[in-house]
Amino acid sequence: MSAPxxxxxxxxxxxxxxxxxxxxxxxxxxxxxxxxxxAIYTNGVIRTMEAPDDVAQAVAIRxxxxxxxxxxxxxxxxxxxxxxxxxxxxxxxxxxxIDAHGHLSMLAxxxxxxxxxxxxxxxxxxxxxxxxxxxxxxxxxxxPTGQWVLGFGYDDAALAERRHPTRHDLDAVSADRPxxxxxxxxxxxxxxTRALELAGLLNDVPNPAGGVIRREADGKTASGILEEAxxxxxxxxxxxxxxxxxxxxxxxxxxxxxxxxITTAQDGAASPDDYALLKAxxxxxxxxxxxxxxxxxxxxxxxxxxxxxxxxxQTRLRILGxxxxxxxxxxxxxxxxxxPYHHVPDGRAADYHGYRQMEDAELRGWIDRxxxxxxQLFAHVNGxxxxxxxxxxxxAADAARPKRVERTIAIxxxxxxxxxxxxxxxxxxxxxxxxxxxxxxxxxxxDVTLGEVRAAQISPMRDAIDLGLVPSIHNDAPVVPPDxxxxxxxxxxxTTRSGATLxxxxxxxxxxxxxxxxxxxxxxxxxxxEKGTIAxxxxxxxxxxxxxxxxxxxxxxxxxKIDRTISDGTEIYTATHKK
Numbered sequence: 001m002s003a004p005x006x007x008x009x010x011x012x013x014x015x016x017x018x019x020x021x022x023x024x025x026x027x028x029x030x031x032x033x034x035x036x037x038x039a040i041y042t043n044g045v046i047r048t049m050e051a052p053d054d055v056a057q058a059v060a061i062r063x064x065x066x067x068x069x070x071x072x073x074x075x076x077x078x079x080x081x082x083x084x085x086x087x088x089x090x091x092x093x094x095x096x097x098i099d100a101h102g103h104l105s106m107l108a109x110x111x112x113x114x115x116x117x118x119x120x121x122x123x124x125x126x127x128x129x130x131x132x133x134x135x136x137x138x139x140x141x142x143x144p145t146g147q148w149v150l151g152f153g154y155d156d157a158a159l160a161e162r163r164h165p166t167r168h169d170l171d172a173v174s175a176d177r178p179x180x181x182x183x184x185x186x187x188x189x190x191x192x193t194r195a196l197e198l199a200g201l202l203n204d205v206p207n208p209a210g211g212v213i214r215r216e217a218d219g220k221t222a223s224g225i226l227e228e229a230x231x232x233x234x235x236x237x238x239x240x241x242x243x244x245x246x247x248x249x250x251x252x253x254x255x256x257x258x259x260x261x262i263t264t265a266q267d268g269a270a271s272p273d274d275y276a277l278l279k280a281x282x283x284x285x286x287x288x289x290x291x292x293x294x295x296x297x298x299x300x301x302x303x304x305x306x307x308x309x310x311x312x313x314q315t316r317l318r319i320l321g322x323x324x325x326x327x328x329x330x331x332x333x334x335x336x337x338x339x340p341y342h343h344v345p346d347g348r349a350a351d352y353h354g355y356r357q358m359e360d361a362e363l364r365g366w367i368d369r370x371x372x373x374x375x376q377l378f379a380h381v382n383g384x385x386x387x388x389x390x391x392x393x394x395x396a397a398d399a400a401r402p403k404r405v406e407r408t409i410a411i412x413x414x415x416x417x418x419x420x421x422x423x424x425x426x427x428x429x430x431x432x433x434x435x436x437x438x439x440x441x442x443x444x445x446x447d448v449t450l451g452e453v454r455a456a457q458i459s460p461m462r463d464a465i466d467l468g469l470v471p472s473i474h475n476d477a478p479v480v481p482p483d484x485x486x487x488x489x490x491x492x493x494x495t496t497r498s499g500a501t502l503x504x505x506x507x508x509x510x511x512x513x514x515x516x517x518x519x520x521x522x523x524x525x526x527x528x529x530e531k532g533t534i535a536x537x538x539x540x541x542x543x544x545x546x547x548x549x550x551x552x553x554x555x556x557x558x559x560x561k562i563d564r565t566i567s568d569g570t571e572i573y574t575a576t577h578k579k
Contacts, residue, residue, distance in 0.1 A: 035062065035067060035078060036062070036078055036079070036080035036082075036083060037060035037061055037062050037067050037068075037075075037078040037079065037080070037083050038061055038062050038063065038082075038083065038084065038569060039060075039061045039083065039084040039085070039086065039569065040058060040059070040060045040061070040075050040076065040078060040079060040083060040084070040085050040086070041058060041059045041061075041086045041088055041093060041542075041544075042057065042058040042072040042075060042076065042085060042086070042087055042088065043057060043058070043072055043087050043088050043089060043090065044057060044058065044059075044088030044089075044090065044091055044092065044093045044544070045057075045088075045090065045091070045092040045093070045548050046058065046059055046069060046092075046093045046534060047092060047093065047094050047514075047534075047548075047550070048069065048095075048533055048534040048535060049094065049095050049514060049515060049518050049519050049532065049533045049534065050533050050534075050535065052511050052550070056069045056070050056071070056534075057070070057071050057072045057075075058070060058071065058072040058074070058075035058076075059075065059093065059534060059540075059542070060075045060078040061540040061566075061569045062078075062569075063569065064539065064540050064568040064569035064570075065537060065538065065539060065540055065569070066534060066535060066536050066537060066538050066539075066540055067536070068536060069534055069535065069536060088544060091544050091545060091546055091547075091563050092544070092545045092546075092547065092548040092549070093534070093542055093543070093544050093545075094261075094514065094518065094534075094542070094543050094545065094549075095518040095519070095522075095531065095532055095533055095534050095541060095542065095543070096261065096262065096263025096264065096518075096531070096541030096542050096543050096565065096566065096567065097260070097261045097262045097263065097264075097484045097517050097518065097521075097543055098262070098263070098264045098472075098517065098518060098521035098522055098525075098531065098532065099257065099262050099264060099265045099266045099474065099475075099477070099482060099521075100266070100432045100472035100473060100474040100516075100517070100520075100521040100524060101266055101268050101378075101409075101411050101412075101432050101434075101472075101474035101476055102265060102266050102267075102268055102474060102475060102476055102477040102478075102482055103186075103266075103267060103268045103269060103476070103477060103478060104250075104253055104254075104257070104265045104266065104267045104278075104291060104477075105250070105253075105267050105270065105274040105277060105278065106186075106267075106269075106478055107253045107256065107477050107478040107482075108246065108249040108250045108252065108253035109241075109246070109249065110150075110152045110182075110478050111249050111252045111253060111256075112249070113150045113151050113152040113182075114133060114134055114137040114149070114150065114151035114152070114181075115133075115151075115152065115153055116130055116133055116134075116151045116152065116153045116154040116181060117152075117153035117154070117155065117184065118153075118155055118158035118159070121153065121480070121481060122153065124153075124154060124158075124159070125158070125159065125160060126159050126160035126161060127159060127160075127161055127165055127169055130154055130159070130165060130169075131165075131169065131172060131173050133151075134149060134151060134170075134173045134174075134179070135173055137149065137151070138173070138174060138177070143177060145176045145177060146176065146177060146178075147177055147239075148177065148178050148179075148180065148195075148238060148239055149173070149174060149177050149178070149179045149180075150179075150180055150181075150182075150238070151179075151180075151181040151182070152181070152182045152184075152478065153182075153184050153478075154181050154183060154184065154190070155183065155184040155331075155440075156183070157331055157441055157443075157444035157448070158444075158497070162448075164183070164188070164190050164224075164225045165181065165190045165224070166190070166223050166224045166225070167190075167191060167192050167193045167196060167222065167223060167224030168193075168224075169190075169224075170190065170191065170192035170193075170224065171192050171193050171194075173192070174192070174194075175192070175193065175194060176194065177194065178191070178192065178194045178195035178198055178237075179191060179192040179194070179195055180195050180234060180235070180238065183329075183332060184331070184440075184479055184480070185328075185329035185331050185332040185479060186329070186476075186478075186479050187227065187228055187328045187329035187332045187334050188225065188226065188227050188228075188231070188329070188332045188334070189225075189226045189231040189234060189235070190224050190225055190226075191222075191224050191226065191234055192224065193224075195234060195237075196222050196224065196234075198237055199233045199234040199236075199237055200233070201213060201222050201226070201230075201233060201234065202221065202222050203220065203221060203222075204220040204221070205222070207230065208229045208230055208232070208233070209229060210228055210229035210355075210356075210357050211226070211227055211228040211229030211230030211231070211232070212226075212227040212228065212230055212334075213225075213226055213227075213230045214226070214227065214345075214347065215347070227328070227332070227334050228328050228334055228357070229357075243277070243280070246277050247277065247280070247281060247284075247286065250277065250278075250281055250286070251286065251288075254287070254288050254289055255573070256481075256482065257289060257477075257482055258288065258289060258565045258567070258572045258573035259562060259565070259573050260481070260482050260483050260484050260485075260562060261484050261485075261543035261545070261562045261565050261573075262289065262482060262484060262565070263289050263290065263531075263541035263542070263543070263565060263566070263567045263568075264289060264290040264291070264292065264521075264522075264525075264527070264531065264541065265289055265290070265291050265292070265482075266291070266292045266293075266294065266320070267291055267292070267293045267294065268294050268323060268378070268411070268476075269294060269296040269323050269325075270293040270294060270295055270296060270299070270323075271296055271299040271300075272299055272300060272301060272302075274293075275293055275295065275319075278291055278293060278317050279317060281317075282315050282316050282317040287315075287316035287317060288567060288570075288572045289316070289567050289572065290313065290316050290317075290318070290541075290567070290568075291316060291317050291318070292318050292319075292320040292525055293317065293318070293319050293320060294319075294320055294321060294322065294323035294378050295307070295309070295319060295321070295322055295323060296323050296325075297322055297323060297324050297325070297366060298325075304322075305373060307319060309321060309322070309373070309375050309376075310374060310375055310376055310526070313527065313530070320376060320378070320525050320526075321370075321375050321376030321377055321378055322366065322370060322375055322376070322377055322378065323378050323379075323380070323411075324358065324363065324366055324377060324378070324379040324380065325357045325358070325379075325380040326356065326357055326358055326363070326379055326380060326381045326386040326389055326390060327354060327355070327356060327357055327380070327381060327382055327383050327385070327386035328354060328355070328357065328382065329382060330382050330383065330414050330415065330437075330441075330445065330449055330450070330458075331437075331440075331441040331444060331445070331449065333345050333352075333354065333449055334354055334355065335354045335382035335383035335386065335414070335415065336353070336354040336355055336356050336357075336382075336383040336385040336386040336389075337353040337354050337383040337384060337385055337415060338353065338383070338384045338385045338388070339353060339454075340352055340353045341353060341354070341448075341449055341450070342447075342448060342449055342450050342451035342454075343448050343449070353383075353385065354383055354385070356385070356386065356389065357380075357386075358389075360389065360392075360393050363389065363390070363393045364393050364396065364397055367393060367394060367397040367405055368397060368401070370405050371397070371401060371403050371404060371405045372403075375405075376405075376406075376407055376408070376409070376525075376526070377405055377408045377409070378408075378409045378411055379408060379409070379410055379411060380411045380412060381410050381411065381412060381413060381416075382412045382413075382414045382415065382434075383414070383415050384415045384416055384417060384420065387410065387413070387415075387416045387420050387424075388420065390408075390410060390429065391420060391423050391424065391427060391429065394408065394427050394429060395423075395427060398427065404427075404428075405428075406428050407428055407430060407524065407526070408427075408428065408429045408430070409429075409430055409431075409432050409524055410424065410429050410430065410431045410432065411432050411434075411474075412432070412433070412434045412476070413431035413432065413433050413434075413459070413460075413471075414433075414434060414437060414458045414459060415450065415454060415457070415458060416431070416460060417457075418460070418463050418467075421460065421463055421464055421467050421469065422467055424469065425467055425468060425469050430469055430470050430471065430472075430524055431464055431469060431471045431472075432471065432472045432473070432474055432521075432524065433459040433460075433461055433464075433471055433472070433473050433474070433491075433516075434459065434473075434474060434475075434476055435459045435461065435473040435474070435487060435490050435491040435508075435513075435516075436473075436474075436475050436476075436480050436486065436487050436490050437458055437459060437490075438458065438459060438490050438491075438494040438495070438496065438502050438503075439486070439489075439490040439495060439496060439497060440480055440497065442455065442458075442494070442495075442496030442497070442500070442502040443496045443497055443498050443500065445458060445502075446496075446500075446502065455502060455503070456502055456503030456505070456506070457503055457506060458502070458503065458506075459473075459491075459506060460506045461473070461491060461506055461507065461508045461512070461516070462505060462506045462507060462508065463506065465508070465512060470520050470523055470524065471516055471520060472516045472517070472520045472521040472524050473487055473488075473491050473508075473513065473516040473517060474487070475487050483558075484517055485545075485549075485557060485558050485559075485560045485561075485562075486558040487513075487517070488510070488513040488514065488517060488549065488557055488558075489554070489555075489557035489558035490558075491507065491508045491512075491513040491516065492507055492508055492509065492510050492513050492554045492557060493507065493554055493555060493557070494506070494507050495555075510549050510550050510554055510557065511550060514549060514550075518531075518532050518533070519532035519533055520532075539568060540566060540568060540569040541566065541567055541568065542565075542566040543562060543564070543565050543566070544562070544563040544564045544565075544566075545560050545561070545562065545563060546560060546561045546562075546563050546575075547560045547561075561575060562575065563575050
């Protein structure tokens, strides 16, 4: 297959991508001036993302599509009696941001959980403030005895004690209500004694395949910390909200995404229940942004071959492909590395380097199946051992069959070497970098998980771009909020929580960071003909910012605010009112 030229800041353009003609940017009215617009946005800095110097003043929209792009006076030729004209007053318009990887339905499911995140997201700094937040949560909701207490976002990397809360810490909050807290990574849970008893995990239970039950000093009793697959038995017991409650939560989640300028979200590990919710919402007209679903490979799907996987988008909802998971989380020290962790977790051998989630034979089976059915694969890979598994098994599959899988997306790609990136290009494995890691866990990776050398090389965007790959960047919400400007800032500055910088040699330029959030992200999901740039005929997915990200001090990129978000031609968010 032919891939577009790598994103760069030198004005290069992609083969096959339309570039706005110079004549269209002139003051003369375009030939289609007789066609009237539904809305015209004027007097702005319209960065089309076709190239760094493609800048217009105005955009005309008709029936959810870009009708014309150019100078303000030329666009006003499309004004009719029913046209809405919006003066941008010098603000900057970009293509709507594309969530290259996240979990919309998971965020929806957690909108009413106790928020246990550290600053700047929330205020939990130590075990005591975590306990206080939970006690206040229970009191505010008058949670009855026996009812579950659920929280999300605690992070041992940011707690003063630098450890997970144990069952005893949570028993001190409530011993007669089951408590489960999901770690910020989404790969580890903490539970109190009551929750462990209900799940049958408290006493001398073997570790499940692909998971670990951390133990107390006796080597048998669960400490309350559950890794990866060990969480599933507990999570199966959680109370199930009604369909209408889930639908209402989905609306809240979409509002959150729209507030960050996102017009295409991803549901990055959808179960049959998640997909049924999204499909029903789509049929009811309740999706206000486009959603791309990744069907989780271990979910109980009945007949994947009959599902419209990878078909072109007809409605707001589209199944992008299949989600695989090869390893865990580097911040949780469950990612599968080639070399041991800098500091291994308590109780682990000195050579502990995480663990795999799939055997080679299972991975090969999915690659062959995807090639047979033209499915796109999205593989969760954080560690370099997991990335090597993906490379080696993909190469073996390609060598054994005339038809190979194309445009496989390596989600997260945190610890990956330059040699691996070169091999990925040969195999058409494209990275989507969890670039926000530099801020949220950069200090933790340097000091605890990876050490200085490996930490400086996480999210190797510079290497990927220079090699000609087509990377995207993402937040992995709800692991961190879907704050696109903070993500772009992190990709450019690689600033950590402490204010240090981490491996600036792998930083992106501001333009490249924008590309990875728009045009590249659209290409990775085969929607580059519809989205990712502001061009005539494309879907009118747009975001307006209160400052120009290519003009401000890069250190202040995260302070840029979303002024309005436009999805399919309709304003779904403004800074003063969420619709």
